[in-house]
Amino acid sequence: MATAGGVHSSMTGGRIVKETMDEKTEQVLGEVRQLVPLGALGMMRRPLTPREDRTVSERQAGRLLRLLRIIKPPVDVELFLELDGIRLDVQADMPVSAHSVWKGDHWLITLNEDESVWRSRASLAHEIKHILDDPIRDALYPDWRRDVYVEPPVQAERSADYFAGCLLVPRSWLLHAWHGQTRDVTELASLFGVSESLLRTRLRQVGLIRPGRLGRYTGSGYGRILAGVNSSRSTRI
Numbered sequence: 109m110a111t112a113g114g115v116h117s118s119m120t121g122g123r124i125v126k127e128t129m130d131e132k133t134e135q136v137l138g139e140v141r142q143l144v145p146l147g148a149l150g151m152m153r154r155p156l157t158p159r160e161d162r163t164v165s166e167r168q169a170g171r172l173l174r175l176l177r178i179i180k181p182p183v184d185v186e187l188f189l190e191l192d193g194i195r196l197d198v199q200a201d202m203p204v205s206a207h208s209v210w211k212g213d214h215w216l217i218t219l220n221e222d223e224s225v226w227r228s229r230a231s232l233a234h235e236i237k238h239i240l241d242d243p244i245r246d247a248l249y250p251d252w253r254r255d256v257y258v259e260p261p262v263q264a265e266r267s268a269d270y271f272a273g274c275l276l277v278p279r280s281w282l283l284h285a286w287h288g289q290t291r292d293v294t295e296l297a298s299l300f301g302v303s304e305s306l307l308r309t310r311l312r313q314v315g316l317i318r319p320g321r322l323g324r325y326t327g328s329g330y331g332r333i334l335a336g337v338n339s340s341r342s343t344r345i
Contacts, residue, residue, distance in 0.1 A: 130192040136175045140240055143167045149247050156248060161267050168240060169274035181285075182301030183276050185233050189217075194239075206231035208238050215239050226303040233272035238264070240271075270313075276302050277310040286316050 144164055149155060156164060173179075176187045189196050193214045202220040205227065209216050217235045219228050241248055241264065249264050260268075277300045285296060297307040311317045 133191045133193045136172070136191060137240060139175060140168045140171050141244060143171060144244055144248070146244060146247055155250060158263070158266075161248075161263070162270050165237065165267055165271040166274045166279065168237075169271055170278065172236070172275065173278065181277075181281055181299050183278075185229055185236075185275060188232070188236055206235050208235040210242070224303070226297075226301070226306070229276060229301060230272050230303070230306055233275045234268040236275070237268035237271035241267070273306060273310050273313065276300060277307065279314050282310055282314055282316070286311075 144156075172188075173183065176184075178184055178187065188194060195211075195214050195216050197216060197218045198221045199218055200221040202218070202222070204220065205223060206217065206219045208218070217232065217239075219231055223231070238260065245252055245264070246254075248267075249261050252258065252261050252264060282296075282300075285299060289299070290296060293304050293307055293311075296311075297304045300307065308317070312319055
């Protein structure tokens with residue numbers, strides 16, 4: 109879940125850029141954001157299709173891994189928090205798994221203290237996608253209003269879930285482990301530092317197992333707690 113808060117931004121080359129981030133953070137976020145084909149979307153006068161969105165999310169996850177110099181599992185997603193302008197808080201009794209908000213000079217990501225470490229890693233990766241999308245979300249999710257608080261639309265949540273899976277369990281790494289190390293779900297989940305539910309979901313998404321082989325596939329499989337109407341859509345990790 110992401111909220112814009114009081115966003116202070118300026119337009120550069122047709123893109124909205126936060127004014128208070130340092131150069132390194134801007135470079136990292138900018139390089140990942142530029143993988144969204146904004147020019148083509150403007151030409152086509154539509155947002156990304158679900159299939160296009162998954163392609164972009166996977167490319168963005170791969171680029172972020174390279175920029176953070178992460179080359180093997182488990183993905184140290186916590187390195188994102190070392191970027192200037194990114195801060196973390198942890199709270200108990202939250203009604204959601206996590207949320208992120210722009211605080212005027214930094215992004216604040218808040219995680220739910222009551223959730224497992226594996227779900228919290230997925231939630232952090234999920235919120236990273238919301239942060240990446242925020243300056244260009246008008247093009248990605250035209251119906252997601254900024255003038256009033258509303259929950260992220262379903263397509264934004266699905267996109268963030270898919271990105272989280274791609275970031276924590278990259279396709280090429282999963283294929284290498286599946287064909288060269290082990291096909292045991294528990295061992296693979298331990299290797300990548302994720303829940304078995306997320307690992308199974310990635311196996312299906314990559315095409316290594318068929319839906320139903322390791323249990324019925326329902327929804328995203330990431331198990332985040334969402335407030336309001338979206339809460340009925342989540343499945344637990």
